[in-house]
């Protein structure tokens with residue numbers, strides 16, 4: 023089995039190593055949080071940290087079941103700590119420990135600890151917890167594999183298997199595979215066998231739905247929740263109003279009010295299966311609270327739920343670009359300038375970047391339409407038009423740079 027090194031995430035942990043701050047790793051189930059901890063621990067061991075300086079507990083492991091009592095947990099950790107050196111403490115799936123923040127708080131104030139905690143988002147980084155830990159943590163929001171990670175790992179797998187008569191694939195073929203298969207790391211071992219991949223994805227989907235959403239929000243009408251999931255999956259990249267979802271469900275014979283839709287969507291976004299992207303008024307420089315767009319964490323899962331009937335390559339490309347912007351920059355919004363919409367605006371401190379995404383702009387009218395989206399924005403911040411075309415790329419139209427999506431995805 024190949025271990026994908028998740029370099030960006032590893033760098034994030036390394037940068038904050040030994041700093042007096044709690045490292046929190048959150049992310050959808052099975053995106054690779056525990057494996058990242060394993061990779062990081064190996065790095066520590068290879069770089070002068072002794073084995074007894076590492077205390078590691080995974081609360082989904084039966085061996086540690088007793089330690090889900092927070093007092094016992096604290097006593098256990100204290101008994102393992104060594105006095106004269108740094109103790110690297112890893113608490114994985116910590117949401118299983120009731121009142122775990124008390125333990126985290128007590129360990130945090132000790133000078134010889136470096137604390138790492140991970141959990142699936144739904145329970146774990148609830149707003150109450152974020153408040154409890156406020157000012158004392160940094161969060162790494164992990165996602166499944168990016169296209170670059172997928173592509174590089176896939177090349178390695180194929181090299182390792184040394185398949186005879188292997189037909190070398192083009193980059194676009196890998197991309198097409200990436201958006202249909204899955205970005206969950208384990209699925210790479212399933213050799214693009216869609217039946218097996220869907221079986222694996224069903225397991226993730228069911229446990230997120232049942233454990234993270236239905237149980238937590240005490241939802242009794244599972245079919246209604248699944249209808250909302252389908253609606254959101256079907257409408258990635260479309261401006262979506264809660265009342266429209268409600269009306270659609272009601273017209274299907276499932277009378278549903280806006281409050282219920284709001285609760286279900288909150289469940290979906292908390293579990294990180296779905297991301298909500300709100301709008302930013304570029305002209306008025308204000309964030310808008312109505313009409314958001316939604317994108318999914320894993321396109322393979324979307325494909326499994328919707329079936330083949332809904333291959334919408336333009337919106338799928340926007341979804342891939344959105345996730346990559348989230349990875350690289352954080353703070354991604356849908357831009358609005360009067361009636362014009364910009365697919366993505368990235369806002370960090372006072373730095374802004376604008377992105378428009380289109381499958382192809384080879385047709386003159388399409389190119390004009392896409393460029394026109396920028397026409398009212400008179401500032402000098404970077405503006406990009408990302409497309410799958412491989413001609414015309416790196417052309418500059420009045421400050422708007424046309425970029426090839428795959429080249430961009432494989433870049434830094």
Ligand SMILES: Nc1ncnc2c1ncn2[C@@H]1O[C@H](COP(=O)(O)OP(=O)(O)OP(=O)(O)O)[C@@H](O)[C@H]1O
Nearest residue numbers: 024025026050051052053054055056057142207208
């Ligand atoms: N970096 C990686 N390289 C190769 N395979 C990986 C990597 N990360 C994860 N995997 C595969 O995906 C599976 C799930 O990963 P992992 O248990 O680390 O996820 P997780 O986010 O901790 O999941 P959960 O929240 O459900 O506990 C692993 O068993 C492994 O097969």
